[in-house]
Amino acid sequence: MSAEQMAKLVMMANQIATSFDTQGGDPATLTAAHIKSFWAPTMRKMIVGHLTGGGTDLTPTAQAAVRKLA
């Protein structure tokens, strides 16, 4: 997987997390649920792999959410 593709997934995860950061409820749980609902397993696997490798550039909420997907 290219760095460009990974950066795109990180950006998408961060966007989702940022949106749920302000919607009330537990942002990490909501973000994780959203990703599980709408992302194909291959994409989820990639972002989980990215977190395992350090999770560079993922926001704290996005990191917490991806951790729930692992």
Place this chain on the structure above:
Amino acid sequence: MARLRDIDYGTPPSEAEAEVTVSIDGRPVTVPAGTSILRAAQVAGVDIPKLCATDSLDAFGSCRLCVVEVAGRAGTPASCTTPATDGMEVTTQTPTLAKLRRGVMELYISDHPLDCLTCAANGDCELQDMAGAVGLRDVRYGYAGENHLDLPCDESNPYFDFDPAKCIVCSRCVRACDEVQGTLALTVEKRGFSSKIAASQAEPFLQSECVSCGACVQACPTAALTEKSVIEIGQPEHSLITTCAYCGVGCAFKAEMRGEQLVRMVPHKDGKANHGHSCVKGRFAWGYATHRERVLKPMIRASIQDPWREVSWDEAIAHTASEFKRIAAEHGSQALGAISSSRCTNEEIFLVQKLVRTAFGNNNIDTCARVCHSPTGYGLKTTLGTSAGTQDFDSVDHADVVLVIGANPTDGHPVFASRLKRRLRQGAKLIVIDPRRIDLVRTPHIQAQHHLQLRPGTNVAALTALAHVIVTDGLVNEAFVRERCEADEFADWAAFVSRPEHSPEASESVTGIPAADLRAAARLYATGGNAAIYYGLGVTEHSQGSTSVMAIANLAMATGNFGRPGVGVNPLRGQNNVQGACDMGSFPHEFSGYRHVSDEAVRAIFEAAWGVPLDPEPGLRIPNMLDAGAEGTFKGIYIQGEDILQSDPNTRHVAAGLAGMECVVVHDLFLNETATYAHVFLPGSTFLEKNGTFTNAERRIQRVRKVMRPLNGFEDWEITQMLSNALGYPMSYTHPSQIMDEVARLTPTFAGVTYEALETLGSVQWPCNAEHPQGSPVMHESAFARGKGKFVLTEYVATDEKVGPRYPLLLTTGRILSQYNVGAQTRRTANVVWHDEDVLEIHAHDAEDRGIRDGEMVRLASRTGGTALRAKISDRVAPGVVYTTFHHPLTQANVVTTEYSDWATNCPEYKVTAVQVSPSNGLSAWQEDYEAKAERSRRGTPAEPAE
């Protein structure tokens, strides 16, 4: 089959509830109070002669042909302008009336060409009919006097001629333009005998303000305004009702035929979405169906560098199946996917997603709604419980305040715009929120009360500020909220929007909207009576598209604007079947009826019906498929009716994604831009050549009827079925009605939908089931689909697409009246006379700063890419904002747009791209390279020389 002829009642129906009973030639008839004598007579079956009257227009009373006698009253009143009153006794034929009518007809005919046998309207001419009806036998005045017979014919419009020699100046065309279309482009110039119909300032129709909707042609009782196709072919001999294949309004048309040749499309008077009106696209722009560039035979090639080779259908299908099987074997079944099209029928769309879920064995199915209204699906489902607009189009007749945000109805949804304009002329108030001064802001007899000209990308800030005013001014409909919405979430939301940082004053620096204007608009929306919101892609195609949709739902819930006519949240769908494509389970995460693939109970229903295990995980969306294509993990795609290379953002990336695949199958009418990267081309059928249904923006399911055999040999659903069978998943439908039956069995909101029901009802709006057997014009009447309405907090998050020194302007994109989407259809019609290239609207200040003059070529560049097009200096856009359309492949506007997308749905952020504009001396290198590549790609294998 016969030609369907509508009954013309002469004047519009009265909406009064009280009734009156009148006697027409001794026949009693009861009609609503306010009904004209002319209409009451027609209801009683008495056909009073008329010429200036027609039931789509208000009575005018000019021709004096419909005169009658009324017992107890002196004179001979015109029956069109005289209301029937209780107990009235009307006589429609007496010697006096007959003499009067003959006199009128003599005057008309004395100044009319006597060329009936060679006239295009022969057999369809009301003047001819009236001459017969009144018993005209001679004309006492002769034909040698002063007349208009030598006036030149205006043939400038590509679709109809205006021959003033045949005009009787009844003003029906003028009134149609005023009352039905609302453009007010026509007038009667001069007076008395010199009276003449004129377009704008007596200009040729083509150069005038006329928008070629065809209302005048339809209203004309003679051959003065006649379709060129009728002049060329002759009168049609049979007709079938079908549905337009352009925008989401879903106009019903009579396809008027001579044999299998389409003579003309006439808007259907009983069409529930259009009520007999049309626009230039649906009415006239159907010539693409027989355009010389249409491809009718399947073609394949091993490599996209190779020329195409025509093959039989058997070979094309076998080759495609073989390639897809090979890819699945080598790369796994997840390496395959498909894209369905909102231009196709519900049945075709349903079949493509079924093919993917069963034969491909995955959920990698997506549809073009991904790039337009997917945020509507997410936002309305979250807040209201279902992914659809809440009203029918008729609802606008009951609106007191209309808020249009991010939509340009006069260009994108012109027939709805005419309805809206009529309501506005009646006094409804208008708020427009748009970065661009769309026509509705100021158009004849209409002036928006407020145009909030916000900066592109700041919808959420503006909508939240509107909510701030509504809450802090105490304008919330407390009773509605208490009864219909989640209390805790409302309280959280009210506290959220009340924060000082969400005030109009605080958000002004972000949105650019003067706070006072925004406050006034909010107060008007909340207090002006029935308030309806109509929105388009200017809401959805943003990084916060879904948030904006939820903010819109919040506003409507807070003010109690749901559950009755005149209110609601109304997404204006771009293409004809966007709603249907979403309904039919075209998204990778859900089955038909918006049910998630992970829901075991739902999946079990589909598995039982389809006889195979189904993937419980969401599949790839269009951008994900392209990413995976570029990464080399996604290898085969079936694209039905879409041109993603032209329509999707960041063309270079789309090209890279497609180029990375081993088998790209394009199923379309033309070798479109995407076909440049295709290995298999399957010729498609037009909407004229197939049976099926479309679902319009008001959830209205309407029949598409086959009026001619498919020129390519098959309807599109048959082609998908052949592919499925070749892949080993058997399908054996013999008619699309069977596919709809399956949809109904599997989809609760469609449970009552059958072709038989559609024949009986004409059309039906889902939900249509045991609870709503006649369908549902208005949704959420007593409760929201999800139960209680859900308020969602809508914090503004600025897009990552920022202006800066290199790219200081914001580009936003849209469409124009005469063209449609990527132009595949409309570019292959005479509509190009109005828009033969995309242009860049730029404000004079920005143009001046850059040394750009009107009409000159400019380079438009973003961090993604660059293109060149002609500049048009315009004050429709504010300084700092530029605008263009994406109808022409040479422009390749999407070379410039970015891959930023909506946070929830990946809908691209087409509406905000940071760009720079500079003078240019010609096309960009990308354009020249691409044009050459596309040309090369379209070549075929030379035919073998004949022996």
